[in-house]
Amino acid sequence: MSVEAKTLEERQAALKGLGTSRKRVEDARFTQGKGNYVDDLKMPDMLFGDFVRSQHAHAYVKSIDTTEAMALPGVIAVLTAADLEPLNLHWMPTLAGDKQMVLADGKVLFQGQEVAFVIAEDRYIAADAVDLVKVEYEELPVLVDPFKAELPDAPILREDIADQKEGAHGPRRHPNHIFTWEQGDKAATESILESAAVVAEETVYYHRTHPCPLETCGAVASMDKVNGKLTLWGTFQAPHVVRTVASMLSGIAEHNIRVVSPDIGGGFGNKVGVYPGYICAIVASIVTGKPVKWVEDRMENLTSTAFARDYWMQGKIAATAEGKITGLWCHTTADHGAFDACADPTKYPAGFMSICTGSYDIPTAYLAVDGIYTNKAPGGVAYRCSFRVTEAAYFIERMIEVLAIKLDMDAAELRRINFIKKEQFPYQSALGWEYDSGDYHTAWDKALKAVDYPALREEQAARVEEFKAGKTRKLMGIGLSHFTEIVGAGPVKNCDILGMGMFDSCEIRIHPTGSAIARLGTISQGQGHATTFAQILASEIGISADDITIEEGDTDTAPYGLGTYGSRSTPVAGAATAMAGRKIRAKAQMIAAYMLEVHDNDVEWEVDRFVVKGAPERFKTMKEIAFASYTQAIPGIEPGLEAVSYYDPPNMTYPFGAYIAVMDIDVDTGVTEIRQFYALDDCGTRINPMIIEGQVHGGLTEALAIALGQEIAYDELGNVKTGSLMDFFIPTSWETPNYVTDFTETPSPHHPIGAKGVGESPNVGGVPAFSNAINDAFRAFGSTHTNMPHDHWRIWKTANDLGLHA
C-alpha cells in the first residue's frame, strides 16, 4: 500500500508520535548487554586510578608516605594535594558556591574522603598500591549531629573559611553554619499561628539516603598532547556544564575539551556534581599523557559521592476549627556534610523547598532553612526529584496528616477542602511560585473512588477492633498522598548552574531522503529520550519516529544544554525539540508552497504533509519537501533543512498526582506488607504512556525503598554504617508490589506541547504515601508521627512504645 492510499488515521499512527506506547529503541542494546558504559571503554596504554580514602571522619593529615606504593611495580604516580596545589586544583568549586577539597589538604572532614590518588598500569595494581600508602592522622572530635554544630564545644570543621562571616548565600552566624535562607512572610505567619483555632506541630525528619544508581560514577580522561585536546568520557548528567567547569579549572580552552557521556546506568542526581575522581583523572592524564580511567566501586559510591535529603523539618500548621488551613511555618535544619556541594540552581540554596505549601491553598507561609556543616560526605542532590521537592512534598503531606489527627478529621477530606481549586490557576503561592495548571479535585476523587476509600476505612476500623479484642496482631494503614511538583528548571532569569542559564536545546537535521537526526543538550540515563524525543518530533514534522535518530551527550556535536535532572528534559529540551520542529515546518511550508506553485499561506499542515487549501489532492509530503530542499534551487530559500532551538521556559511546570498505599503491619515483628498501591499521575500531555508507566514503577520502587529502610546512617564517630548493599536497601521484585497506575491529563498552558515531566513524580509522591500508611496504622493508638525509614525494628519500637506488646 502506498503512503498516499493510507487514511488520515493510518498516516497519524505511522508516525508513532505523541500518545503512542512506542517500544523503547534503547532496550535492544541494554537487554542484550550491548550498552556502552564508561567502564566498557578500553584504550591502548590506558592507566587506572584509585583513591586512598580516609577512615576517619575528622582528622588532621600529618603526613602521607608514598614510598612503598611507588616502589610497587606498575605504579606510575601517587598524587596528593601537594601535587595539585601548584595547578590550583587541590580544591574545586562546588555547584552551591562553596569549595571542596579534591585531595585532603591538611585535614579530612568525612569518612571516605579522597586523600591520595594512585595511578597504575592496571586496576589491581592500583588497589594494591592504595594499601601501601601510609597516611598519618591526628584524630579530631567528630560532629555528626547538626543540632550540636553551634554549641560552644563544637569542633570547627571548615577551618579554611572559619573567619568568613559571609557565604555564597548571605551571612554565616557560626563557622559550622553555611547559610540561612528565608522565604515568605515570617511576621504574618507567626501572628496567624498565635490566633489560629488549631495549630498542629511536628518535627519531620527526612533521613539521609543515596541515589545509588546501578552504575557507579566514573570517568576516562585522555589528554592528547599532540593536538592539545582533552577528551573526557564520564557518567555526567550535565556534560556541557562539565566541559565549561573543566575549562575554567584547567585553563584548557573550551573548544579543546570534548566531554562525552556514553550510556549511563542511572543517575537519579548522583551524577550531576563534579567529583574529585574526575579532576584527578584529568590531571593524571595531563601528567602522564595517557588515558586514565577512574571508576568508583559500590562502597565508594555510597559513602563519598553525593547523598540525598537529610532535612530536619520543624513544622507548624494553622487551621480553622473546620479545617481550613490558614498558615504554614517551617524551619529546616539541613545537614550538608563537610562541603556544601548541593546541586541546586545558584539562587536556591535549599532548592525548591518553598514548594512546601504543596497542593493546598495556604494564604500565608514562612520557610527558613539553615544549612549546617557536619563530618559527613557532601552532596544533597535531588534524588529523582526536582531540587528538594521530595523533602517539601514529604513535609506537607505529613503535616496534613498531623493536622487531621489534631482536628480529628479524615485526612482525605482535609485535603479536599484545602486543595487549590481548578479555577484558581495560574495560582500564586504564598512562598512565591506561580503554579501553571492543575485539577486536584478531579484527580483526588478519581483516586478515592478507584480504591473504594470508604470501604478501606471501614475495614481499617474493624481491624482495630479485632486487634483490641486480641484476634489479630496486624494493623492496617492507609497512606494518602497528593503531591505537587515543580519541575523543568527553568527560566533563565531565576535559574542557573554556575552562572549557566538553565535553558536547553535541540538541533535537527533532516536528511535528503526524509529521515532525520536530532541532537539535544540533555542526556538520558535510562529515561528513554531516544524514544520519546523522536515521538515529539514525529508529531511536529510528520516524519515517523522510527526514522529519527536522537543523539545526546557528546559536547562536540550536541548543542549546549544544562543536562538531565529535576525532570527538566521534557519541560525544557522537549520544548526546544518541538520549537525546532516548528522552525523546520515553517521552512518546509515555504518549500511546499514553491513546489505546489501557490502562496505560502495557501498550504496547510496535515499530519505529514502540506496540502493546498481546498484542494486536498494537491500536497507535498515532508519526505518530498526534504528531498527538494537539497535538490532544487528555490529562490529566496537556503538549501537544506535544519533548525536549532534554544528554549528558555517562561515558567516551571507543575505535575501532580494522587497516590494511595494500603499496608498491613505486623506489630510483633515490624514486618510490613504492601497490599495495594494506586498511583494517579497528571503530567500534562502524555508522550509515551508505556514509558510513563515504567518511570512510575521505578520511582515508586525507589520511594518504597526510602520509606521502608534505605538510609545512609552514621555512628557517633562518623563511621558509615550502611556502606554496602547488604545494609543499604535496594528492593528486588520480591519486595515490590503490583502497582496500579492511572492518570488525568491537564496540559501545561505554557509548554509547546503541554507536557510536564513525570520521571520524578513517583519518588516525590510515593515516599509520603508509604510513610503515611505506616503512620496511619498507629493513629488509632495515639501516635501522631514517626520518622522514616520505617524498617522492622523502628516499627516494632513504635508498637513497643505504644504498649502494644504488653
Next chain:
Amino acid sequence: MIPGRFDYHQPDSLTAALTLLNDLGDDARVIAGGHSLIPMMKLRLAMPEHLVDLKAISDLKHITVKDGSISIGAMTTQAELIGSAELALSAPIVKETALQIADPQIRYQGTIGGNVANGDPGNDMPALMQCLDAEFQLSGLDGQRTVKAREFYEAAYFTARDDLEILTEIVFPVCTGGYAYEKQKRKIGDYATAAAAVLLTRGADGSCSHASIALTNLADTPIYCEDASKALMNSGIDDASIAAAVKSCLEIIDPVDDNRGPAAFKKHAAGIVLKRAIDNAWSRA
C-alpha cells in the same frame, strides 16, 4: 572492592587438594561457591594468597539417602538441595531453609559445605544442621574424623575444623515429622534478623515424641536449644509448654545491636519467629 593478589588451583581429587593445603600452609584457603569468601576478599578482610577450588572434585557432590540416613557432599549447591526430589521427601526442612538463603543466583553457586564450614553466625545451614543433629565429615592428609554440628561452632568464624582439613560430607537422619524453618529478614539476600529451625514428631499417642530446636544469628554461633527441646518432649505441646520453650531459648541467646536493630528487638523477634516455627512444625507433625 578489589581483592588482593592470589594464585588459583583446581585440584581434581581430594588427596590433591589436601596436599596443596598442606604444602601451601596458612596462605591457602579452600574455595567452594565463593559467595562468602569472595565478598570478604573484595573487602580485603580475607587476603589468601592461594585459592584451592574444590569444584573439580566430583566425589564431593552428591545427595544419598540410604538406611534412614542422608549424606550430602560438601560441594552440593543450595540450588541442588532445593531441586532434589529425594531430599524433599526425606528431609523437607532442608529445602524450606535453602529457599530462604540469599537469592537464586547465589544459591546456584553457594554450597552446603561452604555454608556450614564458613562459621558466620548469619549462615542459615548451621542451625539447621544442629537441629537435624548432623555430623560433619572432615578429611585431613592423615585421615578422617567426624564432628557433630552441635559441637562444631566455637565462635564467629572459629570452628572445630583444622585449617588443613576439608569438610567432605554432611550426614543426618531422615526426618519426616513436623518441621519449620522460620526466618525474619529485611529483604531478599539478607541474613536473618532472627531465624529458628524446629523439628517435632507426633507420637502414636499424639504426644511429642521428638523435638529439636536451633536458632540462627542470635549469638556468635548457632544455638542448639537442648533444654527447650527436651522440655517439649517431656511436657507435650500446648500453649504453656510452647511459651516455656520459647522462654528457655531466649535465655540462652545473645544477639548484638546492628543495622537490623537493637538486641531487645531481636530478642522479641526471635520469640515470635520461634513460636511461629513451633506452631507451624506441630501443625505439620
